[in-house]
Amino acid sequence: MFALGPRVVISRSAIAGQKAVLVETLRVLKADETQKRHVTGDIISPGQVLGIEHLRDPRLNKGLAFTLEERQALGIHGLQPARFKSQEEQIELCRISVERYQEDLNKYLYLTELHDRNEKLFFRLLSENIERLMPIVYTPTVGLACQKFGLIYRRPRGLFITINDIGHVYEVIKNWPEPNVKAIVVTDGERILGLGDLGACGMGIPVGKLALYTALAGFKPHECLPIVLDVGTNNQTLLEDPLYVGLRQKRTTGKLYDDFVDEFMEGIVKRYGQNTLIQFEDFGNHNAFRFLDKYREEYCTFNDDIQGTASVAVSGLLASKRVTGKNLSDNKFLFLGAGEAAIGIADLTVKALENEGLSLEEARDRIWMVDIDGLLAVDRPEGNLEGHKKFYAKKHAPIKDFAAIVQEIKPSILIGASAAAGAFTPEILESMASFNERPIVFALSNPTSKAECTAEQAYFNTGGRVIFCSGSPFGKVVMGDKTYYPGQGNNAYIFPGVSLGVLLSGIHHINEQIFLIASETVAESVSEDDLARGSLYPPLSSIKECSVNIACRILEYAYQERIASVYPKPKDMRKYVESHQYNYNYEPSLPQTWQWPNPPYIKTKPMEPIKLKA
Known part of the structure; x- marks a missing residue:
């Protein structure tokens, strides 16, 4: 017991009782808010959040674009400087701010902070500056961001579901606050780009992909959910790194791993419905095809590394027909790499060849593949022709040297999806030019450091006759009086x-x-202008x-x-x-029927806008 003043005496039990009532009241209010969000299917309406929290919520924050009436009605008048700025002025300031950073990783961090602070401003900036900013939020910079993830991690974004949560995956999924998720990008971090096993640090990939869902296709941000399935990592460097944020254990494999992924898929459908789109991203080769075959007829799912990469590569091949004047069926294809990306491209190429009238076997006969053990040959001593590889194995003497294989096969189309930097040597590129008038070379591995050759190498070693595309962006190439602008075969x-x-x-x-x-x-x-410039793709700004x-x-x-x-x-x-697309522009923060109370609020004169200089 203790006293408050001369007459009031309050017991500790009474205080505890009052505290319990307060906690329950807050719980009910929160439940009511959640229910409203279930009913509306959208984010919290502005009227439900007042004061400083309105500025702290990135979905509601408009920075200095709040009008005087909005500032006063929402209880944020005085919490900001007096200046009023339109979204256009804010966009210009953001452009200048990004360009002032010299390092791409710092640009990435600036954009991440902007995303955390002002959602609409971030997505409008990204959508209106795709060519400049997509290499920052996506490949190649996102690869560096994943490598540094433990160092740059600041704020929760997405779900980290660990193997230790098996048996309770649905409960973890329910912790995500948005009730109407429609698109999910999930990874287990085993094969991040061409960088290998990055474990939980692979979260940068789902986050980047879903940012493009909104910026490029107009998905509403609250309908997107990035997820990492953390089953450990076999990257010893990460396991010993004090900054690593994931489970410090070797990867779980076998039945336990499969049961975990099964429970995850079931949990997503239970929480969000059968039509929830689940995009698999950067799983290891041995799991990617398994899961695609296992789930494609049971869930709404696809694997971007297999099917998305295949689709953008085949798009480039289809466009190349207008340059060469030949059908796809008139070509011989040689792939360096026989992983999920290469096999996916080969499988979809087969479908395109079938559309030109070839049989399945005739189409597969035109495709030759090379993996780490050399040419996919039926009788090679290493074997290792499991899964889809066996469809492309040839009755041919085994050859390991890639340059010798190029000379032997004499392909008209050379496709790299191997993450073997520099594998398309000057000699190989010269060979392609020696038996093709217009050799087609796709160096698709990313990030840029993993590309099989650079654009400059491709053009200079073929006398400028190459039809080239890459998986990561390359700058223009100048040869004499001719300038080439190679296209990027980007899954985006x-x-x-x-x-x-x-x-x-x-x-x-x-x-x-x-x-x-x-x-x-x-x-x-x-x-035709794109083709004349050396690009097999439309400008990134048209995505x-x-x-x-x-x-x-x-x-x-x-x-x-x-x-x-x-x-x-x-x-x-x-x-x-x-x-059904997301509106990147600021909207009024007050209902149209808003009526001012009496007495009227103070009116002030807004400052005139000024033009920013870089």
Whole structure:
């Protein structure tokens, strides 16, 4: 017992009782807020958050763009400087701020902080500056961000579900505060880009991918969820790194690992529904194909490393027909690499060749593949022809030397998906030019440091006759009076539009024809000017338009093939797609019916806008 003043005496039990009542009241209020978000299917409405919390919520914050009326009504008047800034002025300031950083990782950190502070500003900045900023939020800088993840980790973003959560995965998923997730990108971090096993540090990849979902296809941010399945890592450097943020144990494998992934897939459907799109990203080769084959007929899922990479590569091949004047079936293909990316490209190329009239066997006969043990040959002593590799094994004498294989096969199309930097040597590129008038060379490995050759090497060692594309961005190449602007075969041309079309049509299972439709759509978007500049892809700045076109084509296909589940069929596909896209622009923070109380609030004169200088 203790006294407050001369007459008031309060027991500790009474205080505890009052505290319990307060905690319960807060719980009910929070539950009520959650229920409202369930009902509306959207983010918290501005009227539910007042004061400083309105500025701290990145979904509601508009920075200095709040009007005087909004500042006073929301209880933030005086919490900001007097200046009023439009979103356009803020965008210009952000552009200048990004460019002032010299290191790409620092630019990445600035954009991450902006995303955490002001969601609409971040996505508008990104969507309007795709060519400059996509290499920062996505490849190649995201690879460096993953390598430094333990050092730069600041704020929770996404879910980390560990193998220790097995048996309770659904409960962990329920901890994510958004009730209407529609798109998930998940990784277990075993094969991050060409960098190998980064474990829980691989979270940078799902975060970057979903940022592009919003910036390039208009997904609403609160409908996107990045996830890492942390089952440990076999990267000894990370296990010994005091900054590593994941489980410090070797990777779990076998039945326990499979049961864990099964429980995860079931938990997602239980929480968010059967039509939730689940994109697998950067799983190891041995698991990627297994899970794709296992889940594709049970869930709405695809693997971007297999199918997205395949689709963008085949798009480049389709566009190259307009340069060479040949059909795809007139070519001989040689792949360096036989992992998930290479096999995915080969499988979709086969489908494109079948569309030109070849049989399945005839199409596969035109594709030769090389892995770490050399040419995929039926009788090679190493064997190792498991899974999809066996479809491309040839009855040919085993050869290990890649340069010798190029001389032996004499391909017209050379595709690298090996993460073997510099594997396309000057000698190999010269060989390609010696038996092809217009050799086609795709160096698709990323990040840039893992590319099989640079754009400059490709052009200079083929006398400028090469038809080139890469997986990471390269700058222009000048040869005499000719300047080439090589295109980047970036998956971002494909996966945002495919995902948008799949979700808006309610497709339950994603077949290969959908990815071939995406390839054809992107190839059709390549102009004659693009081809003349040396690019097999439209400008990166046009990806938003490509995404809408892909979504519209997929919708038409889904209703034609009766695999859509959203009815009635929209009368205007483009209008239907655009009506479901995220609005990057600031919206009023007060209801249109807002009435000012009496007496009227203080009015002040806003400052005149000024033009910023870099």
